[in-house]
Amino acid sequence: MKKKNWSLLAMLLVLVLVLAACGGDKDGKKASGGVDKDAPEKVDASKFPLVVDNKDEAIKGGTLQVGLIVETPFKGIFLAELADDAYDSDIMEYASNTLFETKEDFLLSDEGLASLKVKADEKKAIVTIRKNVKWSDGKPFTIDDVIFPYEIIGHKDYTGIRYDGDFKNIVGATEYHAGKAKTISGLKKIDDYNLEISFKKLSPAIYNGGDGLWSSAAPKHYLKDVAIKDLVKSNKIRKTPVTLGAFKYDKIVNGESVQFSANEFYWRGKPKIDNVKVTAVPSSQISEALKAGKYDLTTKFRGDYASIKDLKNLTVLGRPELSYDYVGFKLGKFNKITGENETDPNTKMNDVSLRQAFAYAMDIEQVTDEYYAGLKTRSNSLIPPAFSAFYDDTLEGFKYDPDKANKLLDDAGYKDVDGDGIREDKNGKKLEIKLATKPVDENTEAIMQFYLQNWKAVGLNVVLTTGRLIELNSFYDKVKADDKNIDVFIGAWQTGTNPSPSGLYAHDAEYNFSRFTSPELDKLLSDIDSKKAINPEFRSKAFRDWQVYMAEQAPVFPISYSTELIPVNKRVKNYNVNYVNGSKLNEIELTADAPIK
Numbered sequence: 001m002k003k004k005n006w007s008l009l010a011m012l013l014v015l016v017l018v019l020a021a022c023g024g025d026k027d028g029k030k031a032s033g034g035v036d037k038d039a040p041e042k043v044d045a046s047k048f049p050l051v052v053d054n055k056d057e058a059i060k061g062g063t064l065q066v067g068l069i070v071e072t073p074f075k076g077i078f079l080a081e082l083a084d085d086a087y088d089s090d091i092m093e094y095a096s097n098t099l100f101e102t103k104e105d106f107l108l109s110d111e112g113l114a115s116l117k118v119k120a121d122e123k124k125a126i127v128t129i130r131k132n133v134k135w136s137d138g139k140p141f142t143i144d145d146v147i148f149p150y151e152i153i154g155h156k157d158y159t160g161i162r163y164d165g166d167f168k169n170i171v172g173a174t175e176y177h178a179g180k181a182k183t184i185s186g187l188k189k190i191d192d193y194n195l196e197i198s199f200k201k202l203s204p205a206i207y208n209g210g211d212g213l214w215s216s217a218a219p220k221h222y223l224k225d226v227a228i229k230d231l232v233k234s235n236k237i238r239k240t241p242v243t244l245g246a247f248k249y250d251k252i253v254n255g256e257s258v259q260f261s262a263n264e265f266y267w268r269g270k271p272k273i274d275n276v277k278v279t280a281v282p283s284s285q286i287s288e289a290l291k292a293g294k295y296d297l298t299t300k301f302r303g304d305y306a307s308i309k310d311l312k313n314l315t316v317l318g319r320p321e322l323s324y325d326y327v328g329f330k331l332g333k334f335n336k337i338t339g340e341n342e343t344d345p346n347t348k349m350n351d352v353s354l355r356q357a358f359a360y361a362m363d364i365e366q367v368t369d370e371y372y373a374g375l376k377t378r379s380n381s382l383i384p385p386a387f388s389a390f391y392d393d394t395l396e397g398f399k400y401d402p403d404k405a406n407k408l409l410d411d412a413g414y415k416d417v418d419g420d421g422i423r424e425d426k427n428g429k430k431l432e433i434k435l436a437t438k439p440v441d442e443n444t445e446a447i448m449q450f451y452l453q454n455w456k457a458v459g460l461n462v463v464l465t466t467g468r469l470i471e472l473n474s475f476y477d478k479v480k481a482d483d484k485n486i487d488v489f490i491g492a493w494q495t496g497t498n499p500s501p502s503g504l505y506a507h508d509a510e511y512n513f514s515r516f517t518s519p520e521l522d523k524l525l526s527d528i529d530s531k532k533a534i535n536p537e538f539r540s541k542a543f544r545d546w547q548v549y550m551a552e553q554a555p556v557f558p559i560s561y562s563t564e565l566i567p568v569n570k571r572v573k574n575y576n577v578n579y580v581n582g583s584k585l586n587e588i589e590l591t592a593d594a595p596i597k
């Protein structure tokens with residue numbers, strides 16, 4: 001997948017920025033107020049529609065062409081219990097085994113395949129599934145398919161990263177995982193349509209799908225004969241998955257494309273279109289492809305908005321993305337035997353002042369203005385604004401302040417001993433900080449060069465771990481493995497609909513890639529999901545206290561929030577991206593035989 005040559009122009013623009021920051025503007029600020037005169041005009045993200053308005057007559061059937069914007073081949077692990085990146089998850093949306101729908105504030109509703117009844121006083125919940133539902137192979141969907149995912153994740157041979165503190169909240173999960181029990185005692189099958197789950201504690205998180213509640217089904221009849229340790233490489237999830245979703249898998253080309261066809265057994269009714277084809281495409285090519293009518297839509301558009309905003313064949317939808325980009329510092333290891341993170345006080349970045357200085361040195365707002373026209377904004381918190389009940393807009397976060405960065409480093413003892421402009425560590429030895437990151441879009445290379453200069457301007461020698469951006473799958477493999485050559489990394493989290501941060505930052509969360517733990521952090525996370533948190537004011541304060549603490553300790557810090565753009569070809573009908581009452585996949589229609597050019 002070749003990038004277009006104009007990405008070189010972006011590199012040249014960054015070099016201009018670097019020269020301005022290091023030469024003509026010694027204070028790190030531009031005479032124009034920090035925004036380049038050639039920067040794109042800011043976009044008002046609140047003006048994007050959520051629904052396409054297409055009143056043309058629909059054709060019968062047709063194929064929806066979807067562009068999956070990804071810079072490297074997608075993994076192709078099509079089982080929710082094992083999938084661990086957003087690209088596979090985006091593909092699985094067309095063949096989803098999700099049990100619960102959500103309503104306002106991302107609370108679980110009764111509109112999906114399953115409903116939830118919580119018995120808070122008994123610390124129990126009842127999951128009830130719809131009757132007369134079938135898998136795409138025609139086999140009946142039963143409560144065994146709801147129990148099976150718990151047996152996968154809790155199994156001692158499980159290879160994924162979902163066995164965490166939330167999961168251990170299910171009564172009997174730890175005993176089952178340790179091989180001391182043949183079943184999870186907290187799972188009680190009432191009949192073929194009802195499951196009772198017993199929890200060690202219940203909190204408001206249960207109503208968002210937290211506290212250990214798993215929100216997907218898995219076809220036990222189809223997968224039960226595959227050893228758990230072999231599931232991740234099985235053709236039954238990589239080549240021929242079985243689904244409850246609107247579409248079923250027809251043909252999978254590893255890392256390149258997935259062809260779906262309408263699922264005649266879909267519980268909401270057979271889709272009106274015949275097929276969906278999802279094809280991987282790099283961000284550098286997506287704008288021209290949309291203009292040429294190659295794709296009907298793409299979620300999470302990562303190209304240049306200016307290149308599509310005036311195209312007559314598209315309607316561009318937009319919504320706040322349930323995600324944030326962040327910088328993380330490697331502060332320890334994950335102990336696979338104990339299943340817990342272990343913070344190491346001797347790691348290179350285990351100095352709060354160094355971490356905070358690292359954050360203050362980044363001119364994030366200049367990057368979001370000049371590369372993303374306001375469609376990305378500097379983030380002030382690890383809670384995205386879409387979670388309005390818990391997001392706190394009064395928090396400042398780490399706003400660009402090189403003077404503060406320099407003072408923090410000076411006061412902490414990071415001095416330039418030999419006068420070369422680069423600081424040594426507190427013992428007077430060379431300090432080289434190795435940073436790992438992955439390609440996100442065609443701007444990533446240029447933006448990283450700019451940030452490297454930001455850090456150099458305050459005397460920090462930051463280098464890319466491998467000398468370049470790391471391919472997506474290799475990047476996450478290295479980060480999860482706590483690669484010794486990574487001191488700092490830049491990643492992104494999609495939060496899902498549950499705002500509780502425990503799954504990402506708890507002491508036993510494998511997703512806690514920084515490996516930072518502390519008794520204070522444990523208590524703050526516990527408060528968020530405690531019984532007291534039933535009181536909205538208590539929970540809101542608990543969220544704020546956690547956000548303040550994470551900014552003070554800075555084991556990770558947020559970089560930016562995004563507006564998710566969804567360009568939709570004007571032949572697409574009945575398409576709605578509202579989080580609350582979005583369109584159902586079986587209702588989507590097409591009004592022409594091919595995407596309009």
